[in-house]
Amino acid sequence: MTDTHLAGTAGTAAPDSRPYRWRWAVLAVILAAEIMDLLDSTIVNLAATPIARDLGGGASTVQWVVGAYTLAFAVALVIGGRLGDKFGRKNLFVLGAAGFTVASLICATAQEPTVLIVARAVQGLLGAVLIPQGFGIMKQVFPPQDLGKAFASFGPVIGLSAIAGPLLGGVLVDADLFGLGWRIIFLINVPIGIATVIAAVVLIPRSDRRPELRFDPLGLVLFAAAALLLIYPLIEGHELGWPWWTYASMAVALILFGVFAWHERHSAAPLIEPTLLTNRSYVGGLGLILLGFAAMIGFSLVFNVYAQAALGYSPLTTAFAGCAYAVGMALAAGLGSAALVPRFGRRVLVLGYAVMALGALGMVATVRLTGLTAHPWQFLPAGFVFGVGGGLAIVPVFSVILAGVQDHEVGSASGLLNAVQQLGGTIGVAVSGTLFFQLLPSRGPVDAMQITTLVAAAFLIGCLGLVRLLPRRARPE
Structure with a gap:
């Protein structure tokens, strides 16, 4: 049996058929797309202040550079997976990767903020076309006995990207390679994107199309x-x-x-299963995702602005000051998902959001005590606590929410959760950024940072109330 034949039947072959030969190479291609998306979002968050300083524009430029991507991603993600079912997952993966690469090049060469913001929105739209196809492709090429191993690789990759992304961004922007400054953070997507497109065309098998699907x-x-x-x-x-x-x-x-x-x-x-909107625990889960990610993403943006604009840190120093958050999340994520959640269920989320709120309050205390003379290492303890809470709460929250939906609703439910996650991040950028910049002229950077962080803590405390609406146990799958 040829590889060509296998490519056309992967995922639906007879029990005695061999698994798709290039499945692990396909996994590498999908992970490359994930890394491109993750690095782009984490690095841009760090570089928003230098971008606004270089291109001009006010506080809104800082917010739109981050928020345009997540807003467009949230909207397009509602139909991203279904587009792959209708037109073919390989076709949409290649289209998304190629478009994302071109949009990254436009971002890197933008000479005014409007062009950059529009290109960031296009990145978000194409990212929402690209990313959902990966999971369907994996289910197509991997036999059941290997699928768990394949999915397990996402955890370390995502964790490492979360830690390395800001540090890499700080190094690249500070190094000012070839005089490119912040533009290099978009240019690094170009070779990754080109390699991803070529590998996808060669390695990913075609999938069945469902032209009868309606939108x-x-x-x-x-x-x-x-x-x-x-x-x-x-x-x-x-x-x-x-x-x-x-x-x-x-x-x-x-x-x-x-x-x-x-x-x-x-x-x-x-676009979504109508019964989900009458499911009390699921609707509560949507609110939980919205508040939790608004707190996390909004705080991250404001911290980066505060560190660079008020404390005078370089992008690399800012990345170091915030790296404990990513380390804490990565360390706690494996413990929370692998060991605690199957045993204690939603109580792990209660612990996680409470620890996140404690970390936010610790950050308020740090800002208050150190003022404008803070050293980067002084932010590490509170950032680590905040990250540990995030690892316990944010990572396993989907599995707990999805325990309350029927099997036929899981695909639609998880897609909407991802869209609301992105929308929550956009709302966090808008609310926290606007509050910080509104307070800055009258209260000064220290008070503005403290009050904005207290709002993030309030969001997290609100999450504690919403957790009670969720199922007690996580979904086994």
């Missing part, structure tokens, strides 16, 4: 419009002086989210 364009438009009408005034309101339309826009956004939920329950081809 719900009105549902997508409602979700996208609601998200944009909420985020835009939150980011732009401070610089515009909060005119009346910013409040009206946010009010309309909330109404549109309600209309979206109603529409999905009555649509002939809903």
